[in-house]
Amino acid sequence: MENDQVEIKLEDLRTGSDTVLRKVYEENREKFLNYARRYNLSEDENIDVYQDAYIIFYDNVMSGKIERFTSSVSTYLFAIGKYLIFDLIRKNKKTVGSDFDLSRVGDDNLPTDTIEMERAELTTEQFLLQKHFTTLGTKCQELLTLFYYRGYNIQEIMAHENYNSENVVKAAKSRCMKTLRERIQENAY
Amino acid sequence: MDKELLLYNYFSKQLTADQQKLFEDLLKSDSDFKKQFDFEKDVKEVILNQETVKLKNKLVGFEKEISKDKSVRKLPRSIYQKWAMAASIALLMGLGWLGYTNFAGPNYNDLYQENFQGYPNTVYTITRSDSDQTRERDAFVAYESGDFKGAADGFKTISKNSPTNYLDFYLGMSYLQLHQLKQAKTYFTNTINGKSNFVDEANWYMALIAIKEENKATAKQYLMQLTAADSYNQAKAKQLLEKLD
Structure with missing residues (x-):
């Protein structure tokens, strides 16, 4: 066979390239939907579950919960997707066929110890912080996103964003954080 | 500091x-x-x-x-007519070929190649924190990395003492990947007869094996099992049945 999928590396995903994101999405979509169709959910629900599984998987890669792949991307997506299907069926109290064994979705070795399946909603303070974050200049938003989200260190940011030196990056980062803090304080009254 | x-x-x-x-x-x-x-x-x-x-x-x-790509790709009306004419000519030319293929029957090898896709590991998540080097883990690691011989050996060792109902299916898949059809059929049959969650999938792969062996009647028999609503690969099974008819 016929296993024509090219191995996706964690680093490829971390770059956030649309090409890689789409490739992973398309390569696993049919397999997942084919699998999900047996659970009596609508096609829209199946697609939603697939997208949510993809997002959870990606969030865990970006937050560092998944530090390296020990399974194929497919396996992660299926494991998370199955958990979500089970959750959805439970929430909707969906009727499932008599030949369907609910335990099937629950009997996996889900990596719950490493994968964060649900994230808390933003608090009021975080919501306000987000509002102010979006008012920062593009450069600042990019720099902070590279550091806090993509996990780039100062040297990597320097290379990626064509800064002249590490000190310039550090100074820029401090300035962005200071501006953000000031904007919050200005609007606190 | x-x-x-x-x-x-x-x-x-x-x-x-x-x-x-x-x-x-x-x-x-x-x-x-x-x-x-x-x-x-x-x-x-x-x-x-x-x-x-x-x-x-x-x-x-x-x-x-993706949905847009899949929806009917309608040609603009202006060029539609040109294509219609070209298609008519092609149709006439193709009739001879059609007659030939009708007598010759379906191209089994093409049908197999078009429809065969490996089945991913959907049951055992190999996590970073796994400290237990179990045989099952090793077998699935081998399966995922394409070492189907190692996977088959591993699954076979543990299937004797394991109550899990998916090992026969993955054994069948490993043998199918190794083109050892006889063994693959044995384990898929076990899957179908046992209380496995992979009965539909096993029916699908048994149909593909029958196609590979150019056994139309058996292939149709297995495909018929998948035509019920919500079956695995239901749409593909129906398409294959049409092509085999």
């Missing part, structure tokens, strides 16, 4: 064991440090949330494009 550097090392996952200890102590004893840490943590959370929304939008976009 510089507190800012400590926070930097924390967020870039570079804390040493000593720094980790100092970091935890400071969180408890230094309220300014804790305040700064909470702020940075919130910034991280906010960015994560924002990027998640962006990703969701991207996925919705991908989905729209």
Whole structure:
């Protein structure tokens, strides 16, 4: 066979390239939907579950919960997707066929110890912080996103964003954080 | 140590064991440090949330494009007529070929190649934290890495004593990947006869094996099992049945 999928590396995903994101999405979509169709959910629900599984998987890669792949991307997506299907069926109290064994979705070795399946909603303070974050200049938003989200260190940011030196990056980062803090304080009254 | 550097090392996952200890102590004893840490943590959370929304939008976009690609690709009316004429000529030329293929029957090898796709490991998640080097884990690692001989050997060793109902199916898949059809059929048959969750999948692969063996009647028999609503590969099974007729 016929296993024509090219191995996706964690680093490829971390770059956030649309090409890689789409490739992973398309390569696993049919397999997942084919699998999900047996659970009596609508096609829209199946697609939603697939997208949510993809997002959870990606969030865990970006937050560092998944530090390296020990399974194929497919396996992660299926494991998370199955958990979500089970959750959805439970929430909707969906009727499932008599030949369907609910335990099937629950009997996996889900990596719950490493994968964060649900994230808390933003608090009021975080919501306000987000509002102010979006008012920062593009450069600042990019720099902070590279550091806090993509996990780039100062040297990597320097290379990626064509800064002249590490000190310039550090100074820029401090300035962005200071501006953000000031904007919050200005609007606190 | 510089507190800012400590926070930097924390967020870039570079804390040493000593720094980790100092970091935890400071969180408890230094309220300014804790305040700064909470702020940075919130910034991280906010960015994560924002990027998640962006990703969701991207996925919705991908989905729209995929649906668009799949929807009927209608040709513009102006060029439709040209194509219709060309198609008519091709149709006439093709009739001779059609007659030939009708007598010759379906091309089994093509049908097999078009429809065969390996089945992913959907049952055993190999996590980073796995400390137990179980035989099952090893077998699935082999399966995922394409070492189907190693996978088959591994699954066979554990299937004797294991109550899990998916091992026969993955054994069948491993043998099918190795083109050992006889063994593959044995394990798929076990899957179908047992209380496995992979009965539909086993029927599908048994149909493909029958196609590979150019056994139309048997292939149709297995495909018929998949024509019920919500069956695995229902649409593909129906298509294959049409092509075999």
